[in-house]
Amino acid sequence: MTTAAAPGPRTAAAQAARRRKTETALQRVHQAIARLRREKARISVAAVARRADVSRTFLYDNPEARTSVDTAMAEAGERRSQTLAALDSEREATWRERALNAEEALKAAQAEILTQRTRIGELLGQIRDLQAEWTEEALQRITTENTTLKQRVRQLTAENRTLDERLKAARSNLRFQDRRIADLEARILDSTTEEAAATAAHARAHRKEGN
Template sequence: MTRVLISDDDDLMRAGLAELLSNDPTIDIVGHAATGREAVERASRLRPDVVLIDVRMPDLDGIMATREVSRTALGVRVLILTTFEQDDYIFGALRAGASGFLLKRTRPEELIAARRGRTNQMLKRVRDTLSQMRRDRMEIELAVVARRADVSRTFLYTNNQAQQLLAEAKTDATATSSPSPTRPADATGSWKDRALNAEDAPRAAYAEIGNQRDQISRLLGQIRDLEIDLPADAVERITTENRTLRQDNRKLTTDNQRLTDRLKAARENNRFLDTRIARLEAELVEHLNLGQNPQQDHAADLRTEPGEP
């Protein structure tokens, strides 16, 4: 089952495409979008296998929407719907990450054939990936298969042929990993087994990378949701407030430095005044001592009688 999201600003076009594609039992219409931003948000949230996007959309054109879907919804394929055959539109869509394009005058059977062609391509990548993983004696894990085959996990969960391929690969891997009765007992520690065991670390690293990519995708989707919910002038207002706060911070830093310099100068002045006061006190004590000595000499002269040697 291929999950499809239809994005077109024309209500009749969306309804017609949905009715047309619903006639194919292998197609599941998971959602609709009337603007480019709705297409990006719903592709990130619903995780379809294929998104049909009109090249001319309000709010966010089809090429920009394709670029955002390719960035935020990893593994989701985009097909551009257009009434134009100009190279600029086609090349712009392909550069933005589109897997292909369809003209709106395309006959219904051609549209369904294009969808089936995309499904067959994804099945071929899954088949080749599973064959390579069996040759490399890797453990068959859905997340690893989806990443190496460049398909969405939803495709592996919902497509019957993909599920059958996974089941056969897991069964074959289990049978291959079971010990052979004719294998020598001393072959357990051979270089081949050690080489196979050395794959555990890269396999764990691949799994961790996959988990990190999924988390990044979820966070990017949340950021996109916040950007959509914010008012149109919110980013500009926050930027202006941030710039004003930085200017105030620089002014306060300058004022603090100026006050620090003034405090340092005041302390230097206090030390100079303390030194000056100590010097004046010493001079005053010296003058007082000099004033007392002449009076003592005069009093001694008065006590001396005349004629005494």
């Protein structure tokens, strides 16, 4: 029975050198992924290869490197989705709050306008009914108060229009935010799908070459 010959000193040394080279490259890959995470930069095969100074082929062919990159990309995609969702939720809550505030202010302005108009009517009625009995000074005072109330009504009417415009703007922004959320979710899904497809295609091509 023939026994396989033990590798010679040069072969063993070459194998050890390759192992050390691979381990060093893997260490750089892990460090590159960690830096990209700290910097909140986009993690991709190209970005990791560039930062770690390794080839894309190494990242695809080495199981540990490929697993590390795939895991980092999946986690980054999930974090981006969560961050975007939180940001859009915060913006939506802000605009909803503004819309509610505008509606409340609009209701208050309308109620005050109605109150002032009612008061004006009462004063005009008093002037007509009691004009003969009132002094010139009293009539002047009521007329002045009536003029002031009319000015206040005009001011409230202008404020009412402004609040109505703000309410319309807030509702428009809410609709825009809803469309933006849907667009961002679609873009994240498309980006993740394209990256996964490219990775799978490259891996299949290398397996065919190896065979």
